Amino acid sequence: MADTPPEVVCRDLACRFGELEVLAPLDLTFAAGQTTALVGPSGCGKSTLLRLVAGLETPSAGAVRIGGQSPSAVQRQGDLAIAFQEAALLPWRSLRGNVRLALRLARRPDDPAAVDRLIDLVGLTGFGEARPAELSGGMRQRATIARCLVTEPALLLLDEPFGAVDELTRLRLNLDLPRLWQARGTTTLLVTHSVSEAVLLADRILVFSDRPARVVADIPVDLPQPRAAAVTESLPYRRLVARVSDALGGGGGRLAAE
Template sequence: MGAAIAVRGVTRTFTLGARSVVALEAVNLEIPAGTLVSLLGPSGCGKSTLLRLFAGLDKPDGGSILIDGGDPNELRASHRIGVAFQDSSLLPWRSVWSNICLPLELAGRTAERADIQGLIDMVGLSGFENALPAQLSGGMRQRVAIARALVATPSVLLLDEPFGALDEVVRLHLHLELQRIRAARPVTTLLVTHTVSEAVFLSDQVVVMASRPGRAVRTIAVDLPYPRTPATLRSARFHELCDLCSEVLFSHASGMAASTGVQE
């Protein structure tokens, strides 16, 4: 079962020379175990920063993040977090197969051949098991990163724009696969996306963020029934929810040009 995540008053400010950039200001979130929550927001609103805090790769300046009541570092140390970050960061000297096996090796676990092949088939890379990352397209590399994030059956899955470079057909296929995997084993999932329809299709909740300073402005519950199918994309409720998310997103984007968010 996935882990519950509680974010209380989280603040993260970066210093760039004499200036400071408020990447996250007083973010509060409650993420129930086993749910999928999307972070939707404009470039620079702190989505990746928040994901790095969840992954235990960075620390907030103020506030707290608790995963099942513990520090994100504990979960990271026990290899229970699966991550696919924006720059897929595959190891260039390792094949597709061996990149996907990496989290298991780090956790001191042995790879089941059938499981690895199953993941490779799922992300549509059969026949490319021995290819090196440089021999793949950008979208194929992203699919390797998704398979790698899932291989160790994590309690928390952190996906930073994992479907960004994929064509529409592959994207929908992977949306349905992710849903299938999560139905079998409800891993708590944080998905960063710029795409409103993707957020609504996949999520239990959409957290709309705004920038300068980076903050969570509204959480929208997605009450579409499961399983979500291609027919969901044509339903009236799906379109209503997309419109609502867009409205919130754009209502907070209007002042963007006027404000730099940078404090001297």
């Protein structure tokens, strides 16, 4: 599958935790090679949807198919990578060791050069031998992104990957990193709380309602790729930010558009 990015299809996908209905039945298709941002209120079920696609939760109804296969089959092929809200780095391994672990888990041959290239790319040059405890929160988040990308997955799932990163680094990563997965046509699902980040990174934005999550807006982002920092000053970008904010019910959309 690694050479052809997969389409992700959710059919009648629902999830309950006991009495709590987290996802109402959803029918969603994520196009192959596209980056889709999932935005919505806190606790609405975006992360649960991501975990269902990753095969880390079992749906109470419906199913997920990734390129026609089950999530567990894609897991076993090492074609799926997920970055969690919390940087799940193993504290006894160095940064380099953590990134290499992904290659091992995905049954890929060790590739020290690729590992170092990604560490440089996420701006952690010189920290390869550092332990996670010696890195700041933002550096740890960047390390998890390097770990995700090192296996060149066909499906990339990012759960607020830049949440702990400072604003400047965040903008730089928002501009640099997507080039990596977009160049390979990786199908990417991105959960984020930042409307501007969603518009900057995604080809499509799904806005979810409060729990149980339903799609309240499906907004295509037709800004040209690859995007540069200047795009954030453009009128179409600001209009899109306003549209997403309005769909979220924030009321700040009109202000942003003006």
